[in-house]
Amino acid sequence: MTGMATERAPGATVEFDHVSKVYGPAPAKRRTASPGAVNDLSLAIPAGKICVLVGPSGCGKTTTLKMVNRLIEPTSGRILLGGIDAASRGVTELRRGIGYVIQQTGLFPHQTIVENVGTVPRLLGWPAARIKERSEELLGLVGLDAAKYAGRFPSQLSGGERQRVGVARALAADPPIMLMDEPFGAVDPIVRERLQDEFLRLQSDLAKTILFVTHDIDEAIKMGDLVAVFQQGGRVAQFGTPTELLASPASDFVARFVGADRGLKRLSLSRLRDIELRPAVTGRIGEPAAEARRRALADPLPYLLLVDGQDRPVGWLRDVEIEGDGVLTEAMAIPMSPLLSPEMTLKDALSMMLDADVHTGIVVDRAGRVTGLVTTDILGEFLREPIEVSAEP
Amino acid sequence: MIDWLLDPVHWSGPDGIPIRLFEQLAISGASLLLAALVALPVGLWIGHTGRAATLAINIANIGRAIPSLAAIGIIAPITQAFDPELGFKVYPTLFAMIILAIPPILVNAYAGVSGVDRELVEAARGMGFQERQILLRIEIPIALPVIAAGLRSATVQVVATATLGALFGFGGLGRYLVDGVAQNDDGQIFGGVFLVAALALLAEGGFALLQRVLTSPGLRLAQSSGQQPAA
Amino acid sequence: MIDWGWVGDHLGAMLGRTVQHLELAAIALAVGFAISFGLALIVTSYRWIYPLISGIAGILYTIPSLAVFAALVSITGLSIYTAEIPLIAYTLVILVRSIVAGFDSVPGDVLEAADGMGYDRRERFQRIVLPLSVPLIVAGLRLASVSSIGLVTITATLGASFGGLGFFIFEGYHREFPTEILVGAVPSIVLAILVDIAFVRIQRRLTPWAPEQAVRRDTWEGLPSGPRAG
Numbered sequence: 001m002t003g004m005a006t007e008r009a010p011g012a013t014v015e016f017d018h019v020s021k022v023y024g025p026a027p028a029k030r031r032t033a034s035p036g037a038v039n040d041l042s043l044a045i046p047a048g049k050i051c052v053l054v055g056p057s058g059c060g061k062t063t064t065l066k067m068v069n070r071l072i073e074p075t076s077g078r079i080l081l082g083g084i085d086a087a088s089r090g091v092t093e094l095r096r097g098i099g100y101v102i103q104q105t106g107l108f109p110h111q112t113i114v115e116n117v118g119t120v121p122r123l124l125g126w127p128a129a130r131i132k133e134r135s136e137e138l139l140g141l142v143g144l145d146a147a148k149y150a151g152r153f154p155s156q157l158s159g160g161e162r163q164r165v166g167v168a169r170a171l172a173a174d175p176p177i178m179l180m181d182e183p184f185g186a187v188d189p190i191v192r193e194r195l196q197d198e199f200l201r202l203q204s205d206l207a208k209t210i211l212f213v214t215h216d217i218d219e220a221i222k223m224g225d226l227v228a229v230f231q232q233g234g235r236v237a238q239f240g241t242p243t244e245l246l247a248s249p250a251s252d253f254v255a256r257f258v259g260a261d262r263g264l265k266r267l268s269l270s271r272l273r274d275i276e277l278r279p280a281v282t283g284r285i286g287e288p289a290a291e292a293r294r295r296a297l298a299d300p301l302p303y304l305l306l307v308d309g310q311d312r313p314v315g316w317l318r319d320v321e322i323e324g325d326g327v328l329t330e331a332m333a334i335p336m337s338p339l340l341s342p343e344m345t346l347k348d349a350l351s352m353m354l355d356a357d358v359h360t361g362i363v364v365d366r367a368g369r370v371t372g373l374v375t376t377d378i379l380g381e382f383l384r385e386p387i388e389v390s391a392e393p
Numbered sequence: 394m395i396d397w398l399l400d401p402v403h404w405s406g407p408d409g410i411p412i413r414l415f416e417q418l419a420i421s422g423a424s425l426l427l428a429a430l431v432a433l434p435v436g437l438w439i440g441h442t443g444r445a446a447t448l449a450i451n452i453a454n455i456g457r458a459i460p461s462l463a464a465i466g467i468i469a470p471i472t473q474a475f476d477p478e479l480g481f482k483v484y485p486t487l488f489a490m491i492i493l494a495i496p497p498i499l500v501n502a503y504a505g506v507s508g509v510d511r512e513l514v515e516a517a518r519g520m521g522f523q524e525r526q527i528l529l530r531i532e533i534p535i536a537l538p539v540i541a542a543g544l545r546s547a548t549v550q551v552v553a554t555a556t557l558g559a560l561f562g563f564g565g566l567g568r569y570l571v572d573g574v575a576q577n578d579d580g581q582i583f584g585g586v587f588l589v590a591a592l593a594l595l596a597e598g599g600f601a602l603l604q605r606v607l608t609s610p611g612l613r614l615a616q617s618s619g620q621q622p623a624a
Numbered sequence: 625m626i627d628w629g630w631v632g633d634h635l636g637a638m639l640g641r642t643v644q645h646l647e648l649a650a651i652a653l654a655v656g657f658a659i660s661f662g663l664a665l666i667v668t669s670y671r672w673i674y675p676l677i678s679g680i681a682g683i684l685y686t687i688p689s690l691a692v693f694a695a696l697v698s699i700t701g702l703s704i705y706t707a708e709i710p711l712i713a714y715t716l717v718i719l720v721r722s723i724v725a726g727f728d729s730v731p732g733d734v735l736e737a738a739d740g741m742g743y744d745r746r747e748r749f750q751r752i753v754l755p756l757s758v759p760l761i762v763a764g765l766r767l768a769s770v771s772s773i774g775l776v777t778i779t780a781t782l783g784a785s786f787g788g789l790g791f792f793i794f795e796g797y798h799r800e801f802p803t804e805i806l807v808g809a810v811p812s813i814v815l816a817i818l819v820d821i822a823f824v825r826i827q828r829r830l831t832p833w834a835p836e837q838a839v840r841r842d843t844w845e846g847l848p849s850g851p852r853a854g
Contacts, residue, residue: 069740096742106737110755110833120741153833169741179740458816460774463809466793470802553688560690560781561797570694574781579698589691597686 011048011209012082012176014068016041019077021063021234036075037063038234045226047082047176048207052224054214056257060234061213065179068211069098081177096120099170099178099208103185105162107154113139113165114150120173138168143198160191167199171206180212184219196222217258221246221265229254243269263383264347272349272363273342275382277372280362282307283317283328293322301373305362306333311369313339313362337361340374350379397580408568410588417565417592420558421551424487428494428547433540436502440536441528449503456496461554464489465561486558493554494547501543505536537607545600552593566592627803638792638807645788645815648779649772651708656715656768663716664723674724681717689714689775693782707779707786714775715768722764726757758830766823773816777808789815 022036038060045051053061066072068079070091079086086094107116117135126134136146142164154162163183170178184192200223203210214220220227221242228239231253238250246262246269249255259265281299283292285308296304296319304317306328315333322332338352340361353361353376361374404410439449465485472480472488509532517527533540559567569585572578631638667674684692692710700706730753738748780787780794787794792808795801 071736071740092742092744094742095740098740100737100740102733102737102740104731104733106731106733106735106740108734108738108752108756109731110831123742123747155833454820455817458770458773458820459813460777460790460816462774462777462780462790462793463812466797466805467809467813469797470805473800549686553690556688556690557778560794567688567690570690571781574694574697582694582698586691586695590687593686593688594683 013047014045015080016043017078019074022075035233041234047209049225050210051226052212052220053228054220055230059230061230065213069095097175099175101166101170101180101183103182105166113152117169142168159187178208178210267347268345270346272344280305280370280373287328313370339364397584413566417555421555424490428491432495432498436499440503440506453496453500482562486563490551490554494551497546498543502540505539506532509535541604541607548596641789645776648776652711652715652772656712660719663720685717702782718768719764726760730756762827769819
């Protein structure tokens, strides 16, 4: 389709300013100072980022989310969207400018998929042709063939497909802010992972400000640019990047919530291309052995990596066993460590190395050429490095 | 109306309240019993085996749509041919009542039994229950509330049709309504209205209570927590 | 057994009575629906009224119609009101509960999504609640219309100017003329069945989005069980 020059609306900032939500009689009438669902929450979320609200059940994360589009009204405090107090705008007008995705999708069963997606544009009074075009564009964006799905009804779609429609529907009017309440919770793990990956890809194009609620810490770490860990009563135990949470949990609660395997989780956050690899000492096939032997022995690693003419790894040579005369041949090499791609996460790299029962992995580029070595020591170093907790996320 | 009801004259004799009441109760009870005798086994069996379900449901739906008056009217000439006396006064109403009571009982028996969670039934089968045991020990107890609801609805139907029977020569409490209108006797009319209404409400209320009683406590809890639909 | 000659002679009358039958039922349905819808709307705003309405409806439904007709005779004589008021009342009883059940049947997540996306109350009702209530409302209409067809026959007791096809049933019975009874009984049964089938079709047609089995409302869930045919 011809590129409809859609001005992608940039995300807007979301700020909670001493927001509280208390149910029941007014605080003055209470006999005990029972905490509300959300207590004095102040949080500033920058534009264009995914901020995950994570925490145990009943901690107030969903309540917080729903206060943004005023499905729940705060008892006190203000919520500022792009600097403007949410309470100052008409409630339906406000909601039409915020995308909303919920776990059970809430797709309208009596409307077709394309009608569902076009809901907010229709409410806003867009011309019919534009609505249709936009709806079909969005279906494509979320990975659904518009020709196939447009005329179907929600009951005819699978859970994963319905969730995609839910996301498309939320994006229809191109809102600067999106609220997502456990959107991928109702599907099986395989589908969930695909949806997460595709959504992250989408967001890298769209750069909306997204508030994402989940109870799953792994999802929070994967999806969030920033993560706010909630405790009972809507209190934020820690607010920072996933790395900060994993490397320096601010309290026992956060440490426990994040999980005892937070070291491993951190490994999944970085990729091989992000870290400094150990240079490989190589010897080419056909090279004089004595040369190679000297070079190998000079290096603390007791092995020499044998490569071919294009620098592709062939095998390891034990440096002390390199015969003095003759040249290096393929037959001398012993089996290799796993070949790793720079795109791989450290966690996956470690996993492969453990499977192969080696300490060293060989990192190769797309052409198969050796770029460096990664060892378990290097990974351990990585985990031990202190990270900077930035003041400005 | 109060005067009419309190007048002892109306409590004695062939036109007295006790007799009329008896007539109404007798025919209602008889028809309910006979209808249940036919409808319950069939409904339960269909519910358990699932066979002939569509046929049964369709027949039942048709049965429910039949106007009572038409039913009585059609049967009258037939039974009259067999027995001029009773065939004129009693049988039309009786048979009509039976025919009209069968559908709700049957449909609810079917719905109740087939509505039992199939996985439960499978589990029972897997544990070694025989088919009859499954029906008797598992499906029926769980289905009881729905079955009772069917009986309850049949009762309402039956009481109403019995009342209509008065238009076709039957006695019963409906007689007061018909005679009262004919004689322009408001006291009699409202006396009849009161009696008929009281009977209908008591009967229905009784079955509602029965329904409640027959719902096992476990089911009742599930109902209130929204897991099981109340009949 | 059947005097076809007589039938042939009275085809006109049969048609007339059939039309009358449908008219009486239609009036009851139309008026009943209008009032019920209004009541249902009130219930959505003032939920507490519902148990009261539902209770009264339940009681009225249980009382045999003949009693209601008879009671009215002493008040409104043998007029169209005596005929229609009970008919409308029974329609009301069925429809209020069906309409409210219809409104209640809209899933919570759909309502939440609608609110979250910026539907206001009125639009939400028109575009979301109402369309999704249709299955249960139509089920109620089905019940009410079949009931009405049955009840119209009973209005024949009010005199020759009423009764629709029920007129033939009574006349035939009193004259001990089976043919006439059948002329009244059979068409009224057929009419009731046809109306029932028609509504099932309508229900299916109006809900293209629903999986087939959702339309199989054989057990009249939540509604007073079964049509009142008497």
